[in-house]
Amino acid sequence: MRKKLAAGNWKMNGLKADLHEVAALIAAHPTPKCDVLLCPPATLLAAMSMTAAGRIAVGGQDCHMAASGAHTGDVSAQMLADAGAHYVILGHSERRADHGESDEIVLAKAQAAQAADLTAVICVGETEGERDAGATLEIIGRQLAGSTPEGATGANTVIAYEPVWAIGTGRTPTLEQIAEVHDFLRARLIERFGAEGETIRLLYGGSVKPSNATEIFAVSNVDGALVGGASLKASDFGAIIAALDAA
Template sequence: MRKLAAGNWKMNGTSEDLAEIAKLIDAHPKPNCEMLICPPTTLLSRMADCAKGSALRVGGQDCHAHASGAHTGDISAAMLKDAGATHIILGHSERRADHGETDATVLAKAVAVQASGLVAIVCVGETEAQRDAGTTLAVIGSQLEGSLPPSLTSAPDGLVIAYEPVWAIGTGRTPTLDEVAEVHSFIRDTLVKRYGDAANEMRLLYGGSVKASNAAALFAVPHVDGALVGGASLKSADFAPIVAALAAS
């Protein structure tokens, strides 16, 4: 299994920020893990050009479930692939909250991404209220049940799960290592029941206030096969040490 350090730039970045990509590539010309940045769509094609011939991969932050059609403002997996994407993030909590995306919506998109030959990164995670109520595993289990394809139509590394506790995203707070271990072990067991032994080769990422100072400890947790990083992926100086910690884990 090749571990994955994925950066999600969210709604950040203009042309001048592409300079960070050259710095990141220089810092990790041959990393001992996969390295991915998912920029806003306006930068995707240009970032892919910047990364051409390097170890860096470029991805999208969302897509429509249909390949084409009358969907003003939307973009399909095939279009993102044409622009240079190799991965697409799906079901991020910000999409679920801001755009009302349901598990069924995420499932339809995951099927579309797999059909396009790209890697789907499906996000799951509980809110602070759900954590406090003790329903974290029930919530995660329900999201996995409703958001993932019933069977694998690609190699196991074509479907990635990112656990992002909603209350830890951008807050500087993180779950304890034991809490991360509990959820990741639960996700692995759930995936094995669904997909069989192939699920042991699926990558499980942790996301939510990942930074250089806590990366090594998080990557030492069983079943944490990488990270989905938000704010700390915007600058090479912040993201490169996270990649280094994953490569060394």
């Protein structure tokens, strides 16, 4: 049985003064049934880890594929782990678009995460043009195959489906569209990894909010959510956690 996961991506938001939201989240949900993860900007990772005190997991939003070296401005997977991280988001559409990250780059980063004992949250998703062209499953299948390393397990890998056209737009795919993609991802994971493919959690991301969380979590093969803006406030993210616990 896959344990549900509520993951929050703070993106380029948050200062030390905002860590009270983490404390408030823990106070309001001291014993959630699901796993809870927050991924702040790198500047807050160590401080958030101290605030979380093991009650919730923290993670990075990206890592370099090298363990160390002359890579000004980059952060390695080992550095994230040293700062208290247990997870790292990789291949988010904003990284793929803004930084030109290919499947090969995401794969190398996922391998680095494995080596540092971090769980990689590998993101896949289609653009609006690709969906309109009927290429959704082709694109997602290619990203999944090219970005997921050998040796992926339920312990070291999470897959997040984030339709690019739904991120931060308020638009959400239909429940049938979400089910189609998540069922496709599950089938591909089982095809490649056998029984281990059943243990890898699949998250949905893309304008998840308290008002639509319950119906999304009822969809087959949705094991949780990767949440953007709604994870910044304890009240909003807490409502999503409560919906996931009730699913």
